[in-house]
Amino acid sequence: MQRTTYAGLVNEEYLNQTVTLFGWVDRRRDLGKLIFIDLRDREGIVQLAFNEDKDQAAFAVAKEVRNEYVVKVVGTVVNRAQGQENHDIKSGKVEVEVTSMEVLNASETLPFEVRDNTEVNEDLLLKYRYLELRRPSMQRNIKMRSTITRATREFFDNNGFLDIETPDLAKSTPEGARDYLVPSRVSKGHFYALPQSPQQYKQLLMGAGFDRYYQIARCFRDEDLRGDRQPEFTQIDVETSFMDQHDIMDFTEGMIQNVMKKTLGIDVTLPFPRITWQESMDRFGTDQPDARFGMEIQDVTELITENDIATPVFENTDHEVLARAIVAPGAADKYSRKAIDAKEQYLDRYGVQRLVWAKVGADKFSGGSGKMLNPIFAELTNRLGAKEGDVIFMVFDRFKVVSDVLGALRLNVAAELDLIPENVYKFLWVIDWPLFEYDEGDQRWVAAHHPFTAPNEGDEHFLDDGEDPHQAHAQSYDIILNGLELGGGSIRIHTAELQEKMFKALGFAKESAYAQFGYFLNALKLGFPPHGGIAIGLDRFARLLTGAGNIREVIAFPKNSKAIEPMTQAPSVVSDAQLEELGIKVDKKPEINE
Known part of the structure; x- marks a missing residue:
């Protein structure tokens, strides 16, 4: 017999009905001739009642089970005794009088309790991540992330956007963070790069005439980690043709409005406030202002x-x-x-x-x-x-x-x-950014967003020879939530002439620019439309809506601060045969991650 419903969804609607439930033993209380067990699944908890005088076989099984045993139960839903209700859970007014219980799998003693708010070393949690994911808070976080993704797809699907995948094996174009490199077995000595974002691909899709694209895209950056950064992350990626920046911002607000309603039941007011980068810096001292x-x-x-x-x-x-x-x-x-x-x-x-x-x-x-x-x-x-x-x-x-x-x-x-204030969500846009910013570490000018961002209309002349390109401002826009950048985008350069000037302002010789981006520059010469887009950080969005402390709490299998996954011990050493097949020789024997 299949499951009737999830344990956490059993309520008064099931009164006097026989139900079949599956889940984990969350807690067991032995009161002599009565045993109560909290049965847990992804939707929550329901109380099971075992009475030795009513069903000795089921009672005998209940005597033996322990926390985290996986069980199947059959029983009748009844009201809890008066005064014993639990108003904090959906099933709190009822319990299941169990007539049969089957142990599907026993559990050894766990390395830590499956409970929220217990002090456990983070690497131990990550080593047994599948156990940590059983915690109620983690279940809520991952479910909310799924709801965000579903609401995002719903909005874009309903507004004529096409969901198109882009490659995960791409050309390395070193600019910004370090690429993760993947060696080619077929072309020895050559490497793919995992994409830091689908930026060039989604622009090329506009050149292909698809007009409105979106993707829940995986991205990869080899950089030092912190609470809001992972080597692999996910973004809501969007690109459009024949729209200006305000059109794109309007669409983004509509998507966010749908997400907030579907995940938290909150009606956000549109449009969001829009302030310039200069105003943001003057009023808040940052380009990520907290307006709460x-x-x-x-x-x-x-x-x-x-x-x-x-x-x-x-x-x-x-x-x-x-x-x-x-x-x-x-x-x-x-x-x-x-x-x-x-x-x-x-x-x-x-x-x-x-x-x-x-x-x-x-x-x-x-x-x-x-x-x-x-x-x-x-x-x-x-x-x-x-x-x-x-x-x-x-x-x-x-x-x-x-x-x-x-x-x-x-x-x-x-x-x-x-x-x-808590439980307040303040969205705003920061617009009219400088086109370039000075990197104090590398002591050079870099693109404030990325090198494909178009200057403001009327600022293009700053990229001409003899002009100061650093006076130019960009057609770019960042969406901010509660003092954190949720995402950013821009109108893109859509002519080869202007793109060449942009690369020159960034210090690329023409030959170097074509060596790295020639396919893209040539594409711009073949009838490319005006276009622009935006990328929203899904991990950060989920973190902010769940109230999690960092993005590791909303990612199913994250890495630790050393970019290591303690559970599978990735990255790992590979065999000499594998390296030989790829034409790679390792000079120093690597240490094994533990």
């Missing part, structure tokens, strides 16, 4: 300089210095001088020379830089909207330092003061 709370950055440069406050800081420099501030409401009693000094040490990483701060009193400042700022007490508090009991934090420095410091401090202080 206020405490925005305010510029007081003119007030500070007109009143000769800290004049040497502004005059003895070869670059523009700004004075900007945030106001921490009611924080005067929260922060001692020692606590603020600790913040200043933490902020050293951003290159700040000094964190200027003062507590707001009734008619003067105290602490920190209070004495220096007291001559402009009335003007400064009025300008910032600061009240008695608040703390003002200020930075006098160049734009990047001011933005980095106050952007980080804003989030830190808001968390400490409990200013960030």
Whole structure:
């Protein structure tokens, strides 16, 4: 007899019916002549009742089973005894009086309990990931991810988009993160690359005339890991022809609206706010602004300089210095001088020379830089909207330092003061990005998004010889959710002439550009349409909607911080015969992952 329903879905609708259920023994309580077992499956838990006087055979089996045994049960659904209901679960008003139980598989003692909120080493959890995935929170996370994917496909399928797969074995085009390389057995000494994204393929699909494409795409990047980064990840990939950036943003909002409704039952209001990159940096100190709370950055440069406050800081420099501030409401009693000094040490990483701060009193400042700022007490508090009991934090420095410091401090202080509301989802767009950004590590200019992004209409001339390309802005747009980049996209370059100029501005010689991207540049010469698209990080989207701490909690089989999967011990050593077949020789015997 097949399963009647999932254990976690048994409720009053099944009263007095005989049901067949399958699942795992989650907990067992032996009360003498009565035994209660919580039966768990992917939908939740139902209570099983065994009575020695009513069914001795089933009771005898219940006596022997232990946690995580896999069982089949048959029984009748009845109401729980009055006062014994559990209102926290769907099946909490009923239980199953079991007439037969069959053990399908026993379980040895587990390396850890299948429970939420138990302290277990992460590598041990990943080694037995299939056990961790039995935890209720993990079951919820993976199910919600599936719902996000289903709602995404539903929206795009209903709006004329075609789901098209692109290759996982591609050409290596080193730009950005490192590629994962796959050796070719047929063409020895040659390598495929796993795609960092389907970027060029989806653009080529527009050249092929498919007009509207989407894909739930697997992507691969060989880079150092952190909580929101994995070597393999998934993105919702979209590309369109004959649309401008606002059309694409509208479609993306529609998809997100459908996902939020289907996963959380939340009706989000459209359109989402749209702010420029410059406004985002000025107000929030970051291009990933968290708009769930206020405490925005305010510029007081003119007030500070007109009143000769800290004049040497502004005059003895070869670059523009700004004075900007945030106001921490009611924080005067929260922060001692020692606590603020600790913040200043933490902020050293951003290159700040000094964190200027003062507590707001009734008619003067105290602490920190209070004495220096007291001559402009009335003007400064009025300008910032600061009240008695608040703390003002200020930075006098160049734009990047001011933005980095106050952007980080804003989030830190808001968390400490409990200013960030829970279960609130604030979406917004950041648009009008610089086309290029300076990579401090490599000390060179790179594409702010990627080298196929089109400049704003009217900015194309900045890519001509003799012009400064770094003045150009891009037709690009990032979607932000609660202070994290959910995804980004752009209108693409669709002519070979402009694409060649873009590569030149990035330092590619023409020969080098054609050696790496010749197939793409040649395609642009053969009737390529105007096009653009966007990619949404599915892992991050799922993390934010589930409230998970990092994306490993919404990926079925993730890697650890060393890019190792402890369960299968991948990556692994391969045999000399395999290497010989590929024409590869390993100079140093590798260590085995444990």
